[in-house]
Amino acid sequence: xxxxxxxxxxxxxxxxxxxxxxxxxxxxxxxxxxxxxxxxxxxxxxxxxxxxxxxxxxxxxxxxxxxxxxxxxxxxxxxxxxxxxxxxxxxxxxxxxxxxxxxxxxxxxxxxxxxxxxxxxxxxxxxxxxxxxxxx
Numbered sequence: 816x817x818x819x820x821x822x823x824x825x826x827x828x829x830x831x832x833x834x835x836x837x838x839x840x841x842x843x844x845x846x847x848x849x850x851x852x853x854x855x856x857x858x859x860x861x862x863x864x865x866x867x868x869x870x871x872x873x874x875x876x877x878x879x880x881x882x883x884x885x886x887x888x889x890x891x892x893x894x895x896x897x898x899x900x901x902x903x904x905x906x907x908x909x910x911x912x913x914x915x916x917x918x919x920x921x922x923x924x925x926x927x928x929x930x931x932x933x934x935x936x937x938x939x940x941x942x943x944x945x946x947x948x949x950x951x
Contacts, residue, residue: 825919826932828940833911834947836885842946843888843903852942860888877901892918897928916940 832839842848844860854868854875860882868875873894880900881889889902899920906913916936921929 822923823919824921824923824929825917826921826929826936827915827917828936829913829915830940830944831908831910831912832914832944832947836905836907836912838947838950839905839912839914840885840888842943842950848946848950852946853939866890895928897921897925 842852844858846856846858849856849858849868854870856866856868858864858866858868858877860879862879862882864879866877866879868877875892875894877893878891879889880891881887881902885905887902887904889900892899892901897920899918901916901918904915904917906915918932918936921932
């Protein structure tokens with residue numbers, strides 16, 4: 816029998832967005848655009864680079880794990896006892912891009928963080944789509 820306490824959960828958001836991967840990539844990796852839809856930051860798209868996301872409620876310590884331009888971006892997400900990994904995957908489609916975000920690593924005792932991430936990422940995606948409509 817598997818011990819439930821050892822299992823972690825993920826928050827996954829997937830959407831088909833009517834923009835090419837290159838445009839979405841810019842919104843995921845350019846600090847001024849990240850600030851418009853996610854949080855203030857000092858992001859630099861370099862593997863192993865540490866960066867911080869900052870909001871009114873506090874900050875998130877991150878480190879870039881993987882970068883494959885216009886395809887994959889992965890970084891750690893550490894805040895308030897939550898050690899997780901955020902992975903973005905961009906897949907071209909006939910109508911634009913299938914954008915998938917997975918935040919993995921939520922322990923069973925982190926129900927509040929898991930619930931917050933589920934609702935928070937929906938809001939972030941909505942803001943991201945607004946940013947994408949106004950950038951060239």
